[in-house]
Amino acid sequence: MRTSPTGRQLRFGSELRKLRERAGLTATQAGRLLGVQQNQISNMEAGRVGVSPARLRALAVHYGCTDQGLVAALCDMTADRTRGWWEEYREILPTPLLDLAEVEHHAQHLRTAVTVHVPGLFQTAEHAREVFRQDVPALSPPEVEHRVSFRIKRQAVLHRDRPAPQRAVIHEAALRMQFGGPKVTRQQLEHLLALSELPHVSIHVIPFAAGSFAGSGQSIYYSHGPVPQLDTINLDQSHGPVFLDTEPQLAKYRVLLSRMETIALDREDSRNFIHTIALSL
The missing domain is CATH 1.10.260.40 (lambda repressor-like DNA-binding domains)
Known part of the structure; x- marks a missing residue:
């Protein structure tokens, strides 16, 4: 048992x-x-x-x-009885982080919408390190490095054979937050531009000019399963990931994501927008 x-x-x-x-x-x-x-x-x-x-x-x-x-x-x-790579972190990191990697690994399609942080799968190591240094209570240097290495290993889902499509809506605020200073921020934006060239990655920006919109106060991560009933929502909270999967919850967040995607810039305009911000740093 x-x-x-x-x-x-x-x-x-x-x-x-x-x-x-x-x-x-x-x-x-x-x-x-x-x-x-x-x-x-x-x-x-x-x-x-x-x-x-x-x-x-x-x-x-x-x-x-x-x-x-x-x-x-x-x-x-x-x-499926295979043990994923995340099991090596079982005694090192909180269990919800491992569950997140497991959900990502099995997802058929991933959608995310963020207002302050760049999505974890798109973060550079330097950006992620600075994010983790702001945790409360403070993480020790080894704990920070464990989280950084775990986040980078999660990003393998972007580069494996037959990767799941990824669609991300990123608010302008997240692009302008200078985690680690201008140099690290510029490198992060250049990394986003590089990822946006991948055929299965679609990045869309919501500019400040778009004004208010439904779902603006949350970071939403939606993993599509093989059938809609097995979809999973992850809400990124200060105390760790929170997973939702009831039918009303899934329906609600599908609507929120769709509304955010509707007001976001298209792929090419989003690339130009990100490039402009990077040049200003």
């Missing part, structure tokens, strides 16, 4: 629980249908024990789930 399920394992269990509750069954009733004890169902839904694809399909039948796309996606989740 797992003592510390990963975020992906917890999410899988949560989806099992949602299926059971939609069927109007208690854990005891579900156990009887499957021929196991109630605690076995509870452990499955808590991510503490693995579930074979065959048992998952049996549960789906008992729960009356006819969404074959969702069932197939859940089967893929439970069949």
Whole structure:
């Protein structure tokens, strides 16, 4: 039995629980249908024990789930037993950071919208280092370097074979925040320009002139799963990532992102905008 399920394992269990509750069954009733004890169902839904694809399909039948796309996606989740590179940080960094890397690794499409910070996947090491130096309570120099190395390793998703599309909306305020001073900021902006040349990376700027807009007070990170029900939202908070995945939450943040994307500049105008700011430093 797992003592510390990963975020992906917890999410899988949560989806099992949602299926059971939609069927109007208690854990005891579900156990009887499957021929196991109630605690076995509870452990499955808590991510503490693995579930074979065959048992998952049996549960789906008992729960009356006819969404074959969702069932197939859940089967893929439970069949994947590989350990990701982020596990080497298991005793070093907070668990939510590892869960974030796991979500990114499996995402089909990533969308983000930020107002003050450059998205983590797009940060240079120097920029990230300065961001982490501002943490409260203060991180020790080794803790800062662990976070920087982890953030840079996360960026491998941008350069692997068949990378997931990335669409980022960045407010002008984030481009003008001089983390580390003008030199580091200029290097960061040049890095953004280089990334924007990648065919799967789309960067869009919201200038100050756009005025107010919905979602302006948040940093939103939306990971698309293989089916919409398995999408994940990450809100970047001062105490660490917060993950949301209920249907109303997913619907709300899809709308917010779409509205922000609508008022942002197109790719070419955004590149020119970033280039102009970099030249001014």
